[in-house]
Amino acid sequence: MEKNPLNIGIVGLGTVGIGVVDFLTTNKDLITLRAGREIRISGICAKRKNKKRELNLSRFRWISDPLTLSNEQGIDVVVELIGGQNDPAKSIIEKSLLNKKHVVTANKALIAHHGHYLAILAEEQKVSLNFEAAVAGGIPIVKILKESLSGNDISRVYGVINGTCNYILTQMENHEQDYSKIFRDAQNLGFVEKDPSLDVGGIDSAHKISIIAALAFGSRINFDNVKIKGIESISLIDITSASAMGYRIKLLGLANKSTAGISQVVEPCLVPKESLFGKLDGGTNMVMVEGNFVEKTHYIGLGAGAGPTASSIVSDLIDIARGNISSSFGQRASELEISQHVSEDLSSSFYLRFLLTDKPGTLAKLAGILGKYGISINHMRQLRHQGENAPVLIVTHPTAKISLTSAIKEISKIEICKSDPVYIRIEDL
Numbered sequence: 001m002e003k004n005p006l007n008i009g010i011v012g013l014g015t016v017g018i019g020v021v022d023f024l025t026t027n028k029d030l031i032t033l034r035a036g037r038e039i040r041i042s043g044i045c046a047k048r049k050n051k052k053r054e055l056n057l058s059r060f061r062w063i064s065d066p067l068t069l070s071n072e073q074g075i076d077v078v079v080e081l082i083g084g085q086n087d088p089a090k091s092i093i094e095k096s097l098l099n100k101k102h103v104v105t106a107n108k109a110l111i112a113h114h115g116h117y118l119a120i121l122a123e124e125q126k127v128s129l130n131f132e133a134a135v136a137g138g139i140p141i142v143k144i145l146k147e148s149l150s151g152n153d154i155s156r157v158y159g160v161i162n163g164t165c166n167y168i169l170t171q172m173e174n175h176e177q178d179y180s181k182i183f184r185d186a187q188n189l190g191f192v193e194k195d196p197s198l199d200v201g202g203i204d205s206a207h208k209i210s211i212i213a214a215l216a217f218g219s220r221i222n223f224d225n226v227k228i229k230g231i232e233s234i235s236l237i238d239i240t241s242a243s244a245m246g247y248r249i250k251l252l253g254l255a256n257k258s259t260a261g262i263s264q265v266v267e268p269c270l271v272p273k274e275s276l277f278g279k280l281d282g283g284t285n286m287v288m289v290e291g292n293f294v295e296k297t298h299y300i301g302l303g304a305g306a307g308p309t310a311s312s313i314v315s316d317l318i319d320i321a322r323g324n325i326s327s328s329f330g331q332r333a334s335e336l337e338i339s340q341h342v343s344e345d346l347s348s349s350f351y352l353r354f355l356l357t358d359k360p361g362t363l364a365k366l367a368g369i370l371g372k373y374g375i376s377i378n379h380m381r382q383l384r385h386q387g388e389n390a391p392v393l394i395v396t397h398p399t400a401k402i403s404l405t406s407a408i409k410e411i412s413k414i415e416i417c418k419s420d421p422v423y424i425r426i427e428d429l
């Protein structure tokens, strides 16, 4: 067995940082056996030394400046758990790589924005930049894409990759309560990021789908081309109506590769209740990867929390301890190219909701405009009147989004339409 321990320095001692310390301490013997040598915490660092934490950290060497840790002779790996797409996380990682230290990070925003540059830096310095924990917490999706499915031509990946949004949507349906009430509850439970738009605005999912797409398609990471729509405008009426028609609303991250290029989208979609994604409750994540030989594969697990995230970080550390220095994105970073971006306009069915006046001929007018754009109605329901008006729900046959949005634009301008129409794509997963 290799004698030298792998000396690591941990920067950031929040929930995840403490989780890593706990994991490495609790499973120390098992990890040493599997890694072939001890993984030793040789330095820890955070903004506040005296903050009350769940573990007693007094036995570890405290380093007050993270940049000192990036310079320390005795440190082989810097574990960055501060978060945030820019400094200090970025300069700590940059400096560590330049000092030929391996880096393990859970920082999805930073990888989404600067992953290509940092991967090149790691490659030049012949060290690892590993980020298993950046996507879907405890689900080892990075390794699956880089290793297990690496020989497949992958054409499609999608997933529920933000646990907070899935929790909010599930709670809205289960408790028949509106978005703002459930959002506040989730915030009080500490489930929502400090900047809520990261979760409910779909940005966190976009960070993750851009990382997944780069790994799956062998292309250069391209966060700026993700089309993002969050869940803030999802109403209870849409959740209950979707449910009555056999669907659930999920915030999906979707990436497709075709000969034309790559599309990356984050948006709420209706999925069949009986599908694997339809059954996904609470904070759980699930990712589907489709390869040309393996076909569809699904991965499910906890997407956040100390234990699952630490599990991914420790697996990255074990890789380094074993001497597996792999490319960050599964192939040489310097050879990764930006793919042509294409907008997602695959034909799909849509769920539509209108609030219409209760007058003779109203439905005929609506159907006429849909027909003009070649949109065929699969089924429809009219709910009880709300005063003078009535909500009308429609599920269309597959149609191009451009036809749908053109029809919606026209309908929203006529006097029968009493509020902004709602349209949500249906994904028959």
Ligand code: HSE
Residues within 6 Å of the ligand: 136, 137, 161, 162, 163, 164, 165, 191, 192, 193, 199, 204, 303, 304, 305
């Ligand atoms: N806010 C994220 C989520 C945490 O809810 O999934 C894990 O990235």
